[in-house]
Amino acid sequence: MGYLGLLIIFFLAFKPAKVVIDPKLQKYVTSFEKYAKKYGKETKIDYSVTFKDLLGVRAGVCYYSTIYGGQEVFVDFGTFILVPEHLRISLIFHELAHCSFGREHNIRTYRGKPLNWMYPQLFFYDIKLIEDYIEALITDKDENLIKKLERK
Numbered sequence: 001m002g003y004l005g006l007l008i009i010f011f012l013a014f015k016p017a018k019v020v021i022d023p024k025l026q027k028y029v030t031s032f033e034k035y036a037k038k039y040g041k042e043t044k045i046d047y048s049v050t051f052k053d054l055l056g057v058r059a060g061v062c063y064y065s066t067i068y069g070g071q072e073v074f075v076d077f078g079t080f081i082l083v084p085e086h087l088r089i090s091l092i093f094h095e096l097a098h099c100s101f102g103r104e105h106n107i108r109t110y111r112g113k114p115l116n117w118m119y120p121q122l123f124f125y126d127i128k129l130i131e132d133y134i135e136a137l138i139t140d141k142d143e144n145l146i147k148k149l150e151r152k
């Protein structure tokens with residue numbers, strides 16, 4: 001009986017809540033799905049994407065439950081309101097790429113600057129090349145992006 005009680009509490013405590021996408025984050029989720037399709041990695045975000053106070057330690061996190069196999073993305077609200085729109089996009093796309101594609105961090109740099117949005121920290125990038133950054137993120141290939149950067 002003692003064990004059963006513990007198991008039930010454990011189950012209730014760790015069962016993922018129903019899928020919730022914060023209305024402020026919906027447009028980024030929709031955009032990510034659109035780009036994933038465009039670059040041949042069609043996916044549906046069927047997990048929660050919401051805000052959470054990550055105490056400024058992290059800008060976002062992809063939480064993966066090994067028990068239930070469910071994913072969940074949390075975006076730090078303090079970071080979200082502080083950064084410009086193009087960094088919001090790279091932050092949220094970074095976390096969605098972790099959760100949807102199992103993408104890991106990429107620490108490659110180009111001319112001393114982080115290259116891929118899977119870099120473990122937010123970085124400023126040339127907004128004119130945003131489509132190329134998105135392509136590199138979704139396809140996990142940097143070649144086209146590097147060609148564009150070389151012309152700069």
Ligand SMILES: [Zn+2]
Nearest residue numbers: 094098105120
């Ligand atoms: Zn990350």
